[in-house]
Amino acid sequence: MTDNRMRLGTAFLATGEQMASWRYPGTPADGAVNLDHYVQMIRKSEEGKLDFAFIADGLYINEVTMPQYVSRFEPVTAISVLAAHSTRIGLVATVSATYSEPFTVARQFASLDVLSGGRAGWNLVTSALDGAALNHSRDGHPAHADRYERAAEHLSVVRGLWDSWESNAFIHNKETGVFFDPDKMHRLDHRGKHFSVQGPLNIGRTPQGHPVVFQAGSSEAGKELAAQGAEAVFTGMGGVSTIAESKRFYEDVKGRLAKYGRTRDELKILPGISPVIGSTAKEAQAKYERIAGLIDIETALRYLGRWFNHHDFTQYPLDEPFPELGDTGSENYKSVTDRIKRNAKEQGLTLRQAAIGNATPRGPLVGTPEHVADVLEQFFRAGAADGFILLGHVLPEGLNDFVDHVVPLLQARGLFRTEYEHATLRGNLGLPEPINRYAQAWTDSAASRPSYTTGKE
Template sequence: MSQTRQLHLGAILEGVGTDQNSWRDPALPSDASVNIDWYIENAKKAEASLFDLVFIVDSPYITPDTAPHFLNRLEPLTLLSALATHTSRIGLVGTLTTSYWEPYNVARQFGSLDHISRGRAGWNVVTTGLEGAARNYGRDEHFDHAERYDRALEFVRVVQGLWDSYEDDAFVRDKAAGLFLDKSKLHKLNHKGKFFRVDGPLALQRSAQGQPVIFQAGDSDAGRNLGAQIADGAFAAAQDFEAGQQYYADLKNRAAALGRNPDHVVVLPGLFPTLADTDEEAQRLHATQEEALSLDKLLVGLGRAFNYHDFRQYDPDAPFPDLTGVTLNSYKGHAEKIIRVAREKGYTLREAAWHLGRWKSPFIGGPETVADEIERWFTGRAADGFNLRVTNPRDFQIFRERVVPILQKRGLFRTRYEADTLRGHLGIPVPENRNASPLAEAAE
């Protein structure tokens, strides 16, 4: 495996899109978010271009105003299991909440995906931002923000413990001697914590990469602390270079303070480029896309951070409204940032919606210009790589066929896969089994 720092690339397969207009692209199947052929085709294209992973986002709550992709999409683990049988090298990462599942189920699901894919699974750990999800799982109220993160930490530790139920050589499988299992190498977890009681063991051995890779994307202080504790990879929400540098340094410093190797926490901001043959053409295309944004849709986007609070009830040209009493128990970090920036800038609601109710990308231009910006973020330690939004067929084609070769020519991105597992692609070591003899003895 190469020891030189190299760029990592993920592909967020977003189907008909997480904005309000992508689904209207004539080249995009209007049922892409539930069309398995669309996912298979794009996963294969990402693998042919040597991407590290494909990523499936998820959330257990919608409203009629939710973005098209969120309204009607396939469940991540089912989808990724299908993709595993049509790909051979690319990583397979899916979102699953710790707030409304149980650790034993999650350990089985992602452990199974890891075996089906021969060591390519990754779990994006989320605590669920949208409060409405509670009523889909038999609760009147969502877990408090701080409690969600405490629960998430214990949840992940239980899952990781279950993944280590068997030592790596536990299955003897000696047909002549009639010995299938060395029972001394099967271990119960016997976990009794604040939120969970799980005896174990899990009926599944470790995978080719030891355990699935853990990703996390929280941007609040609690979210960053959780990422520093558990994450092998972080999906960052930075929308400009300086914010990227700040997040990158902060998360790596938090990990180092906990005794972790910060190089083993891979930071991947979202990448939403507007690409064309020339910079001028890309800027014109971007301007056209901006003109298509309606205030109504921008206000819906702004409200998502506040559990889809309806900002359409306010005068758009009045000062940004007082949100005293409006919940910050959804996407807390994002919601607090919206309030802070709107007050600091003195935004009207219209201005806040325009500046804060949508994703603003600095990656606009021809292939060389976008490659230059990617390189600036990478060498400037604002990113270890990027998660590319995949919905528009044209942009994905230009990126694969014209941007990736530039990055390869500059020595930034691989020219062939050097590993078979997701951990191998990301340069993250296989975790030691806590029940292997040296570790077990040290714990006694």
């Protein structure tokens, strides 16, 4: 890790990461469709000089375990509105590569990048919920490997479309009547296994060159896709666990970059965190217990079962060791279920403890602002993360507490900016602007040609 400042983003998870967060005092129960709530959070995030805010998504609702999401904004629409309520913070929206077309995605995010002045990011996901297929005219959800194969081709096509126009293609010469230089317009003419796309994209080169690509998978296929083409990785739900575990993931993904001709600085790895902050450790613990107490054990068991193909955990004794499940689990959430089973075994958790801990992950970030800042600094300086994404068990309280009390400490330690350095998301994340492939090809070709002089003697 060569950058000496951490990157910080925040996830607008409606009412919060915790599944019963809509019940928390001060949290709007309709947060997922409350524009004032989102505007308040984007302004607070920008006040804290955070790098970006992103909106997650799901294409299939589970009205039993996640009622706050039965009605929610479509992410690209929502983040586009927030572009008008902010000036510097990055704006990231989630769109599934499994249930979208590359041309549409390329156009959406190119438009957002132009509208926001270069602040757009695409959180590429493959969709884990089997029910998503039933909402998209399909009989079944594609297998895990097939989804990631499609995602890799999808991303390649999107990036190809973002190169449709060179940066100076549009001349707009009213005197000559030349609107654009046709030599600087390029058709993609992609023919692949999953997609057939001619191009060009019907919007020009954007302020960032390409919007920033985020990716959230932590499986083997997810890590490989991240190394191949992502520029920021969102890993983990509910917070960091140990420095050693986070560093293993960090080095694993960073170690894959070289085979794709990429450097370690071209990908930012950002674990999700859910700090609970109090003026004292006792106050923070009481707040955590109040948040965790929003969920009854029956609901927590159903939520736990969601990761395991809706496995029925009510059949097991609550206060005995977490059951041996063998290979029981969802292929779509393998990294999550493996972690749940591993933590339960290593920590000797009962089923009750595992269910409550899964519903409201505690992690090491319950304490005073100084304690939270200390832990984040330790992970960052150990090379276990390039920064963090704030999830927040409950919103907006979790965001407000972090910006008001932890960010100033990180700034005072020289670990985080006090002002935005750049106008674009790419610039603030310290990521290079991609070179248009066609302009680069012309440059390379010109460099290899002999030099000629012409003219009349």
